[in-house]
Amino acid sequence: MSRDDEFEELRSLFAEDLAEKIKELQKAVANSDHDVICKISHQIGGSAKSFGYPEVSELAHELERSARGISLEDAAVLVKKMSEAFVL
Amino acid sequence: MQDILVVDDNAINRQLAVYLLKKKGYNVFEADSGRQVFEFLAEQSPDVILLDIQLPEMDGIEVLRRIREDGMTKKAKVIALTAYTMRGDKERFDAAGFDGYLPKPIDPKTFADQILEICDS
Numbered sequence: 001m002s003r004d005d006e007f008e009e010l011r012s013l014f015a016e017d018l019a020e021k022i023k024e025l026q027k028a029v030a031n032s033d034h035d036v037i038c039k040i041s042h043q044i045g046g047s048a049k050s051f052g053y054p055e056v057s058e059l060a061h062e063l064e065r066s067a068r069g070i071s072l073e074d075a076a077v078l079v080k081k082m083s084e085a086f087v088l
Numbered sequence: 089m090q091d092i093l094v095v096d097d098n099a100i101n102r103q104l105a106v107y108l109l110k111k112k113g114y115n116v117f118e119a120d121s122g123r124q125v126f127e128f129l130a131e132q133s134p135d136v137i138l139l140d141i142q143l144p145e146m147d148g149i150e151v152l153r154r155i156r157e158d159g160m161t162k163k164a165k166v167i168a169l170t171a172y173t174m175r176g177d178k179e180r181f182d183a184a185g186f187d188g189y190l191p192k193p194i195d196p197k198t199f200a201d202q203i204l205e206i207c208d209s
Contacts, residue, residue, distance in 0.1 A: 006107055007196075014100050042142060046171025046192035047101050057193050065174065 014051040015086075018044065022083050025063075029075045037075060038067040044082070055085040089207050091134040095119045095151070096169070097143050105138060105169070105194065112200040122146035122154070129160040136207060137161075138190070141170040141181075149184045156185055165207055169194070 021040050028036035045060035059082045063075060070078075092109055096102040097120045109116045117134065119125045121143060128134075137155075141148035152166055165187040170177070173191040181189050188206030190199075 010100060010104055010107060014104075017100055039142075042171050043098060047098065047104075049193035050101075050104060050196060061173070 011051050014047065018048060018051075018053070018056070018086060022079065022086065025079045025082070026076075029072055029079055032072055034067055038064055041067060048086075053086060056082050059085060089114070089135045089204070091115045091117065091132070092136045092138065092203075093117045093119060093125070093128060093134040093164075094138045094169075095121075095125055095143070095148070096138075096140040097121060098140075101140075101192070104196070105199070108194075108196055108199050109203075114200075122151040125151055126154070126160065129155065133161055134164050136203060137164050137166045138169040138203070139166055139186075141168055141172055149181075152185060167203065167206055 021044055025037065025040050025044075028040065041060045041064040045057050045064055047057070048054070048060065049057035059078050063070070063078045063082075067075070092114050094102055094105045094109070094116060096105065099120070102118055102120065106116045106118060117128060117132070119128055122145060125137070125139075139148045139151060143151065148168060148170070155161060155166065167188040167190055168181040168186040169190045169192060170181070171192040178189045188209075190202055190206070
């Protein structure tokens with residue numbers, strides 16, 4: 001496997017994982033689980049940009065920063081934006 | 089600087105760091121927890137440890153504290169590699185005794201150079 005193929009493989013693994021994490025975030029928002037929201041948004045924020053999704057990282061950072069005090073409606077909006085930025 | 093230990097419990101993030109550093113010719117080793125770090129340091133002495141902060145069981149600050157207290161390595165520079173990037177976080181890691189701070193998400197283009205820069209400073 002060439003080096004570039006290896007990066008593409010990692011990118012594709014990351015994309016699969018990110019899709020799962022966004023689903024987990026949606027669940028956490030529905031369950032008002034602020035700890036899980038905080039944990040997952042921290043993980044996404046710290047990685048998405050490295051794999052070519054800068055907007056997803058930014059949104060995740062925003063969610064993490066406000067996770068403790070955010071309303072569930074606002075959290076849901078951020079997760080939706082994240083999901084849309086990921087698809088694009 | 090030749091041997092680098094990458095510590096991150098997220099396998100994909102860890103593999104990205106390993107990939108980028110191997111591409112630059114370094115010998116790269118991996119650990120996903122504090123326990124694995126201690127096991128590794130009992131056998132080997134890396135030049136650099138890239139240590140994530142949010143780890144299961146024991147966070148990176150606690151891992152560093154034990155490394156220093158038990159004198160597990162004198163030579164390794166320990167760099168916090170972390171998505172804790174809010175105001176005051178860097179100071180918190182400096183105070184904990186890290187030799188450097190690299191915020192995540194990492195930039196694949198500059199990652200290896202940033203590590204070199206920290207090690208040369």
